[in-house]
Amino acid sequence: MALEVLNDIQKRILKNKINKGFNTTDLNKEFCLLYGEVAEAYDAWRKEKPDFGEELADIAIYLLGIAEIAKVDLGTEIVRKLDIIEHREYTVLKNGSQVKVEADDENVSRDAEEPTYSTAAVRDYFIDGPK
Numbered sequence: 066m067a068l069e070v071l072n073d074i075q076k077r078i079l080k081n082k083i084n085k086g087f088n089t090t091d092l093n094k095e096f097c098l099l100y101g102e103v104a105e106a107y108d109a110w111r112k113e114k115p116d117f118g119e120e121l122a123d124i125a126i127y128l129l130g131i132a133e134i135a136k137v138d139l140g141t142e143i144v145r146k147l148d149i150i151e152h153r154e155y156t157v158l159k160n161g162s163q164v165k166v167e168a169d170d171e172n173v174s175r176d177a178e179e180p181t182y183s184t185a186a187v188r189d190y191f192i193d194g195p196k
């Protein structure tokens with residue numbers, strides 16, 4: 066249910082970009098704009114501005130837009146990654162840093178749905194640009 070909502074939001078974001086004539090092909094640009102939104106949210110939080118929540122929403126909107134452009138079902142990927150993180154073990158180093166114990170990712174079941182995108186296609190996209 067919640068995953069479907071997230072997927073619907075992804076599609077709504079891309080549809081709005083198309084309707085407004087915004088960029089829908091250059092992921093480099095979208096990542097730059099996402100960074101800009103992260104900076105805006107940090108500034109809003111740091112200065113205790115009332116639009117902090119709206120700036121967080123901007124981050125989510127750019128992130129979900131990137132996911133839709135790259136044909137990544139972000140909700141599924143988030144759940145899959147949470148499964149990994151929740152099973153991950155950490156250790157505390159002498160300097161106080163908490164670091165993950167290596168090679169734990171292989172112990173987590175990935176029997177859920179396969180990714181909805183080809184990692185090779187995404188890699189090619191970043192190397193060669195949109196076709």
Ligand SMILES: [Mg+2]
Nearest residue numbers: 102105120123
């Ligand atoms: Mg903003």
